[in-house]
Amino acid sequence: MGDINYIDPSPINFQAFKDLSRDEPIHMLNLLQYRDLAQYPAGHEHHGNGWTGKRAYEEYGKTSGPIFRRVGGKIVWRGVFQTMVTGPEDRRWDDGFVAEYPNSGAFFEMIKDPDYQKAVVNRTAALVDSRLVRFRPGEAGEGF
Template identity: 75%
Template sequence: MAQYYIDPSREGFDAFKALPRDEPIHMLNLLRFRDEAEYPDGHDHAGKGWSGRRAYQEYGAASGPIFRRVGGSIVWRGAFQAMVTGPGDKDWHDGFVARYPNSGAFFEMIKDPDYQLAVVNRTAALVDSRLMRFEPGEGGDGFG
């Protein structure tokens, strides 16, 4: 049976917090959208019939200014085409890598009251996601 993830686990978030906080980080985001967004009853966007993708666009519009204010930027973005290695039942709609100047900037973003309002759109939009932290490395012409 497939398992789905929207929010960090306690263990995953604790591992993130235990890593160095004073160096640049890259966050790989993999997204699978709901056919129809699922907002809580009474939310302004509940009942609008938005797709998950549309709800995620709302999340991006509302959280983007906060993301940029803390120094975040998107360093790569792509649309899923095929699973070459990995479970065949796990297809993603979109993926991107967000760069933060340090994990403190990420914490500043997620603690912002306006971000906390915006993240409801992300939760409504996604049926599954992955968020993975990486230490940035150098590009080049080889795999090693």
């Protein structure tokens, strides 16, 4: 692939996220591309277990899910990639979903939780590339 792969936010992007309103609902678009083989750090309990990236991401979901739900998060849309219609032809995503949080404070509460910080190792091990994009929810309906 010709472009850079992203797993974690850059300091500049994360600051831009933090500078936005913190008291309104947010939608976080997640696009995921899994590694063929998960890459856990040496010494981690799952290092060398032969998990696929998809399996490691499932572990991330299992271990972070209770925290996500506790802060009021929910999945409002989920899909499985089929083809790129507009965009780089060599780009593909394995999965995508939109997570809704009651506000960005809930997102911060989740990522600061010590159990979440243990769980997120699974996400890092799982992904070769990702996108995480914040949106303010709008009205759904028939029109663009």
